Amino acid sequence: MIDKKRITINQITTNNLSLQQAVAAYAKAGLRGITPWRDKIEQAGLATSKAIIADAGLTVTGFCIAGLFTQKGVEGRQVQIDEARRAIDMAAALGSPSIVTVVGGLLPGSRSLADARGFAFDALAETLAHARACGVTLAIEALHPMYAPDWSVVATLRDANDWCDRLGEGTGLAVDSYHVWWDPTAAAEIARAGRAGRLSALHVSDWLPDTRSLLLDRGIPGEGVIDNRGIVQTMKEAGFDGWTEVEIFSERLWAEPADDVLRRIIHGCSATL
Amino acid sequence: MIDKKRITINQITTNNLSLQQAVAAYAKAGLRGITPWRDKIEQAGLATSKAIIADAGLTVTGFCIAGLFTQKGVEGRQVQIDEARRAIDMAAALGSPSIVTVVGGLLPGSRSLADARGFAFDALAETLAHARACGVTLAIEALHPMYAPDWSVVATLRDANDWCDRLGEGTGLAVDSYHVWWDPTAAAEIARAGRAGRLSALHVSDWLPDTRSLLLDRGIPGEGVIDNRGIVQTMKEAGFDGWTEVEIFSERLWAEPADDVLRRIIHGCSATL
Numbered sequence A, B: 001m002i003d004k005k006r007i008t009i010n011q012i013t014t015n016n017l018s019l020q021q022a023v024a025a026y027a028k029a030g031l032r033g034i035t036p037w038r039d040k041i042e043q044a045g046l047a048t049s050k051a052i053i054a055d056a057g058l059t060v061t062g063f064c065i066a067g068l069f070t071q072k073g074v075e076g077r078q079v080q081i082d083e084a085r086r087a088i089d090m091a092a093a094l095g096s097p098s099i100v101t102v103v104g105g106l107l108p109g110s111r112s113l114a115d116a117r118g119f120a121f122d123a124l125a126e127t128l129a130h131a132r133a134c135g136v137t138l139a140i141e142a143l144h145p146m147y148a149p150d151w152s153v154v155a156t157l158r159d160a161n162d163w164c165d166r167l168g169e170g171t172g173l174a175v176d177s178y179h180v181w182w183d184p185t186a187a188a189e190i191a192r193a194g195r196a197g198r199l200s201a202l203h204v205s206d207w208l209p210d211t212r213s214l215l216l217d218r219g220i221p222g223e224g225v226i227d228n229r230g231i232v233q234t235m236k237e238a239g240f241d242g243w244t245e246v247e248i249f250s251e252r253l254w255a256e257p258a259d260d261v262l263r264r265i266i267h268g269c270s271a272t273l
Helices: A019-028 A038-044 A046-055 A077-093 A113-134 A157-167 A186-195 A228-237 A258-272 B019-028 B038-044 B046-055 B077-093 B113-134 B157-167 B186-195 B228-237 B258-272
Strands: A007-010 A033-035 A064-067 A098-102 A137-141 A171-176 A199-204 A244-246 B007-010 B033-035 B064-067 B098-102 B137-141 B171-176 B199-204 B244-246
Touching: A007 A258, A019 A033, A019 A038, A019 A046, A019 A258, A038 A046, A038 A077, A046 A077, A064 A077, A064 A113, A077 A098, A077 A113, A098 A171, A098 A199, A113 A137, A113 A157, A137 A157, A137 A199, A157 A171, A157 A186, A171 A186, A186 A199, A186 A228, A199 A228, A244 A258, B007 B258, B019 B033, B019 B038, B019 B046, B019 B258, B038 B046, B038 B077, B046 B077, B064 B077, B064 B113, B077 B098, B077 B113, B098 B171, B098 B199, B113 B137, B113 B157, B137 B157, B137 B199, B157 B171, B157 B186, B171 B186, B186 B199, B186 B228, B199 B228, B244 B258
Parallel strands: A007 A033, A007 A244, A064 A098, A098 A137, A137 A171, A171 A199, A199 A244, B007 B033, B007 B244, B064 B098, B098 B137, B137 B171, B171 B199, B199 B244
Antiparallel strands: none
């Protein structure tokens, strides 16, 4: 059974709370970690955020996000790289060991997967030097293939591993059960990442039966069909001993009181991980 | 530019039409092929269906569907195999060279991908003898990973190829652009299938920006982000010289007049394939 002191909450899970409210709610629930999102940190201010988190005794376990290199097209390349660098600066300032890195989907107006992948890879490579200088690992997250149009043309752990092989030091993997559970090669790729010492983050949520929205209808671990326990076990066997991060994009949960949601998360994780 | 005499319509595209209405509409649009669904054939009667299709000069280019072996659980195994055999009989009676084979999702109440895959594979292997005897190829369709919970734990062409390798003669691949476009290994797997002589079917549709439903919001080729032309070209280069089948699950299109939908399909295919 998972120790709740090793559960961290990705702030998107309580998207309607400010940083201050989120930190208070997580601490009240007996949790010790937070992976903040940039918009929330900017709303509160960086120095204030850092103080709020430290005062509550929480650890910054990750930061969201860097990347989306393709979203503004070829012309927007430098803008996106600069944005990624600023996000890396914030992650470093908050003491986060890594930053969740989502490479971006197809280029606007283009149907070429190959072009998008080449473009995103080069931009990521260009961003890496700054991440290394800041001591923040770029934790590449393979997103579910249904997000390939808009968010990530890296859709499998195999791909993310291949990119890390080519990029080298300073890159790692963010393994999210929602994105990879369907892939029978996931366990082998997690083991491969473990051997390379690049397992940076573990995210869990659940795939609900009759999912209503591609983006905002994830479930609490235990509510759906994902074998989160198996994935957590595979990560452990591969040498990962970090936090278990609960990251749930859900309009349904956002509409509920955060204290209740956190209670259900802790219960779900305890029962199924 | 594609010759419309080589475009065939999967009957789900005009789901609100009876077999008779669909055949009339396809023929009126100048099309020559149909891939019928079993429920529509049963409504019209098998012998009547065969006569209707032949009288209109259409070719039966495929048949839907066999499989879904996991859907009734362990206890329902034989029921599902028997269903698949009956579907194969109908495909043979209609003169279809192949039957679209969808292996099924997770077993009810189970979170084990491995169990579902083992169960589905064994049931598929057991079904194969009958398909061989009938001369109907089991065209295994890798479905998009978002359908893994309910419909298919075979989610990539690589997997489908691996299963065909293990199953041998009488199996093939149904390559559907909607399911595989996101996968950078798809072209290599199509080439692999071509070398093995197992490219049985090619389905096209499109992934719409802001897709609203996981199941029923596909687009006409050209409306979305899929590089259908590239996939068609890859299939040709791999030796596939069969029909280009338009298969669109769309509540939006079902609500429109079928003649208009067929006109837009022919236009979309002509413009983008």
